[in-house]
Amino acid sequence: MNEAALLTARGLGVRLAGRVVLNDVSLALEAGHLVALVGPNGAGKTTLLRALAGLIPSEGEIGIGGQTLASLPLRERAKRFGYLPQGHVVHWPLPARDIVALGRYPHGATDPARLSPKDAEAVLRAMQAVDVIEFSDRRVTELSGGERSRVALARALAVEAPVILADEPTASLDPRHQIDVMQNLRATADKGVLVIVVTHDLGLAARFADHVLVLREGRLVSQGAPAAALSEQVMADVFRISAYRAEYQREAVIVPWADI
Amino acid sequence: MSVEAVTLTNEIAARRRIGAVAALSVLVVILMLISLGIGPVRLSPLSVAQALLGIGSEVSQVIVREIRLPRTLLALAIGAILGLSGASLQGLLRNPLASPSLFGAPQSAAFGAVLVIALGVADVRSYALPVAAIIAAFASVFVLLSIAGRNAGLLILILSGLAISSFAGAATALVMNLSSNPFVVLEIAFWLLGSLEDRSFQHVMLAFPFIIAGGLMLFSQRHAFRALSLGEETAQSLGVDVGRLRLFVISGVALGVGGAVAVTGTIGFIGLVAPHLMRPVIGHDPGRLLVPSALAGSALLLAADIAVRIIPSTSDIKVGVLTSIIGVPFFLYLIMRERRALGGGVA
Numbered sequence: 001m002n003e004a005a006l007l008t009a010r011g012l013g014v015r016l017a018g019r020v021v022l023n024d025v026s027l028a029l030e031a032g033h034l035v036a037l038v039g040p041n042g043a044g045k046t047t048l049l050r051a052l053a054g055l056i057p058s059e060g061e062i063g064i065g066g067q068t069l070a071s072l073p074l075r076e077r078a079k080r081f082g083y084l085p086q087g088h089v090v091h092w093p094l095p096a097r098d099i100v101a102l103g104r105y106p107h108g109a110t111d112p113a114r115l116s117p118k119d120a121e122a123v124l125r126a127m128q129a130v131d132v133i134e135f136s137d138r139r140v141t142e143l144s145g146g147e148r149s150r151v152a153l154a155r156a157l158a159v160e161a162p163v164i165l166a167d168e169p170t171a172s173l174d175p176r177h178q179i180d181v182m183q184n185l186r187a188t189a190d191k192g193v194l195v196i197v198v199t200h201d202l203g204l205a206a207r208f209a210d211h212v213l214v215l216r217e218g219r220l221v222s223q224g225a226p227a228a229a230l231s232e233q234v235m236a237d238v239f240r241i242s243a244y245r246a247e248y249q250r251e252a253v254i255v256p257w258a259d260i
Numbered sequence: 261m262s263v264e265a266v267t268l269t270n271e272i273a274a275r276r277r278i279g280a281v282a283a284l285s286v287l288v289v290i291l292m293l294i295s296l297g298i299g300p301v302r303l304s305p306l307s308v309a310q311a312l313l314g315i316g317s318e319v320s321q322v323i324v325r326e327i328r329l330p331r332t333l334l335a336l337a338i339g340a341i342l343g344l345s346g347a348s349l350q351g352l353l354r355n356p357l358a359s360p361s362l363f364g365a366p367q368s369a370a371f372g373a374v375l376v377i378a379l380g381v382a383d384v385r386s387y388a389l390p391v392a393a394i395i396a397a398f399a400s401v402f403v404l405l406s407i408a409g410r411n412a413g414l415l416i417l418i419l420s421g422l423a424i425s426s427f428a429g430a431a432t433a434l435v436m437n438l439s440s441n442p443f444v445v446l447e448i449a450f451w452l453l454g455s456l457e458d459r460s461f462q463h464v465m466l467a468f469p470f471i472i473a474g475g476l477m478l479f480s481q482r483h484a485f486r487a488l489s490l491g492e493e494t495a496q497s498l499g500v501d502v503g504r505l506r507l508f509v510i511s512g513v514a515l516g517v518g519g520a521v522a523v524t525g526t527i528g529f530i531g532l533v534a535p536h537l538m539r540p541v542i543g544h545d546p547g548r549l550l551v552p553s554a555l556a557g558s559a560l561l562l563a564a565d566i567a568v569r570i571i572p573s574t575s576d577i578k579v580g581v582l583t584s585i586i587g588v589p590f591f592l593y594l595i596m597r598e599r600r601a602l603g604g605g606v607a
Contacts, residue, residue: 055496078499089491091354092544102487105498110483111547113274155490159498 006031006194007052007163011060014044014051014218021047022058023218029211031162034189035196036205036226039215040239045198046086048215049165052196053081065162078106082156084166088148093139096151100127103158126158130184146177153184164188164195170204182208202230202243206252214238227252236260277548280541284555288336291562295332296324298569330459334467334523335565336558338456339530341471341516343557344550346531347538348478351485351546352509353408353417356536357594360517361528361587362418363404364425365397369514369521371428371435372396374448378439385462390470394518400424401510454525454580456565463523470519477512478550481505485546527580529587530557536594 005028014022022044029035037045051058054069054077062069064080072080082103090099101112101123109119127133130150135143140151149169156164166185170178178201186208189195199205205212205226212229214222222234227245230252235243242260246253293305296312303311303320310316311324342360349358360366372392381388407420432452436445484505487495492502520527534556535549542552561579564586568577 050493053497055493074496074501075499078497081497083494083497085491085493085497089494090489091491092489092546094489094544098545099490102490102498105483105487105500110486112486112545113548 004030005063006065007196008063009052009060010063012048012051012062013059014047014056015059016047016056021218022051025060025215025218025220027213027220027223029194029196031194032189032192033194033210034186034208035194035211035213036209037196037198037213037215038200038202038205038230042217043215044218045215046167047218049083049167049196049198052163053077053083053165055083075106079159080161080163082159082161082164084152084156084164084169086167086171088152090140090148090152093141095137096132096140096143096154097123097127097136099140099151100132100154100158103155103160106159122160123158126154126160129157129187130154146173146180149173149177149181150184153181157188162193164193166195167198168200169197170199170201178204202239202254202256206230206254225252226254230254273543277542277552280538281552281555284552284559288555288558288562291559291566292332292336295335295562295566296328298566299323299328326461330461330464331456331565332562333464334456334459335561337468337471338520338524338527339534339558339561340554341475341520341557342527342530342561343534343553343555344475344478345513345516346533346557347535347546347549347553348481348485348509349513349531350535351481351488351549352506354488354491354546355417356539357418357532357591357598359529359532360397360401360513361526361531362425362591363421364400364423364428365513365517366521366526366528367425367428367432368400369393369397369518370452370526371432372518373522374432374435374452377448377451378435378444380444385466387466390466390519390522393522394470394514396428397518397521398510398514400428401513405506405510450578451525452580453578454527454583455576455578456524457576459523467519467523470515470522474512474514474516474519475554477508477515481508481512482547482550485550486548489546525578525580527561528584529591530560530583532594533587533590534560536590 007029008027010026012022012025013020025048037048039045050056052062069077098112101109101115103126104115104119104122107119109115115123127136130153132150132154135147140148143151153169156166169181173181182204185195185197209226212223212226213220214229214234216238221238222229235241240260241256242258244255244257293308296308297303297305301323303324307316307320308324311321314321346359349360349363350356372395373389376388376392404420404424408417436448439445484495484500487498487500496502535553537556538549538552542548564582565579568579568582571577
């Protein structure tokens with residue numbers, strides 16, 4: 001196991017309703033990396049993300065910053081993971097800044113109306129990072145999909161956790177906003193955060209990630225730098241497609257091309 | 261924009277909320293004075309205040325402090341717990357149509373109490389009544405939330421609420437049906453209509469401990485409701501123990517509604533209406549809605565209880581009947597407003 005790893009998993013397994021969804025996954029991920037988690041539908045990507053954050057019970061051992069996840073109480077876990085679920089759901093029309101301020105909840109700032117200067121600064125930093133200050137006072141329900149995804153990301157960033165887990169943050173966004181989200185996550189990773197992104201977009205994964213994890217039927221079948229992890233063999237075996245492969249501006253280009 | 265600017269926006273909103281709570285408190289006090297002044301002997305708010313302070317005529321002191329005060333206190337507390345329960349259920353389920361009465365909690369509590377009365381195991385002023393009501397209310401909310409699961413849509417909630425309240429109603433009817441004593445049946449029927457008439461300090465003592473305990477349990481979860489705005493999974497990732505929160509809300513609602521129903525019968529729709537009246541003023545933050553909704557609930561029930569005493573009619577209108585008559589059309593209006601969500605779309 002890598003000594004420098006921030007987040008590790010050994011023999012990670014998850015059963016949901018008696019079915020094995022995740023089977024013997026072991027990994028070691030480093031701070032400052034953007035990691036793309038890919039795989040066909042039903043491969044267990046979201047389950048892996050949830051298990052890593054300790055949101056669902058799992059077998060095996062998860063380590064975060066040298067501690068085992070199981071030994072940490074809920075509040076301490078919450079400080080270590082910024083979790084961004086699919087869909088950016090907000091059930092009440094709250095102002096964007098209140099949503100972002102909820103990112104400080106694990107730090108004891110449970111009331112956005114009474115933020116300590118330290119928490120207020122963290123909220124502001126997160127809002128500046130993804131450029132949502134201008135709609136600070138607007139209700140999230142009135143924002144466009146792209147704006148809302150940025151507010152959701154700001155909320156996850158405001159936790160200022162060492163790990164960000166984002167579940168399909170680019171789904172249902174137009175190309176420009178997809179790139180916008182990925183650039184924000186890339187910038188977050190460059191500041192030393194471990195960012196794990198679930199995505200179906202292999203092109204975005206190849207373009208932005210340092211490291212790619214490929215899941216198939218609950219098992220980790222390939223990992224490494226994008227071009228290696230998403231080799232022709234993996235594309236054929238796991239995704240059952242062929243892809244156009246190239247290199248542009250020193251990044252891997254992978255465009256899914258045809259089924260096989 | 262600086263940090264100061266971000267906190268400043270907060271202060272304006274906070275000031276508006278404090279103003280609203282202060283205004284509501286004043287309204288509740290005024291309604292209490294009016295409520296204490298109404299009856300066969302009409303007293304002005306001033307003489308009511310004097311009587312409360314122990315000055316003024318002895319007759320008015322007895323009328324206000326011994327005869328009318330229990331009724332007014334019950335209206336205050338029961339209105340508050342119903343408003344708080346409604347706001348809490350709406351917060352827990354992230355759903356503006358949630359409320360104790362739509363989920364069958366008061367109906368089930370009434371069944372528990374009716375069973376105790378009909379079986380004759382205890383008289384109507386014993387603690388057996390609220391305890392039975394609380395157990396039945398707990399069971400109903402527990403079953404409802406179990407059926408609804410983690411991400412219940414409006415339709416599932418409302419359909420299961422309908423089923424549970426119908427079942428509780430049928431079970432109550434069965435108890436009355438099987439009861440051999442016609443006087444017991446009559447007593448149950450009147451009491452089911454929901455009324456605050458002729459309540460004594462014994463009733464206050466019966467209901468208050470449960471209402472206060474339930475209220476505190478719900479209020480203690482205010483911040484968790486806010487985190488829950490982002491969904492259960494995200495709330496959990498922020499450190500909220502969602503399972504514990506659910507148990508707190510079910511228990512709090514059961515204690516409060518059970519305690520209330522045990523002394524007044526079913527009084528519906530306050531819990532649905534109160535949070536809705538407050539949202540335009542307070543905003544949608546489910547944590548901040550709790551206290552204003554409790555105050556609005558008090559004001560609504562006090563006003564309704566005043567209304568049943570001054571509306572001229574041949575026989576007494578029961579306050580539970582009045583709140584339902586006003587509450588159901590309001591519910592229909594809300595359904596119309598939430599139509600899109602009910603139709604299966606994403607609101």
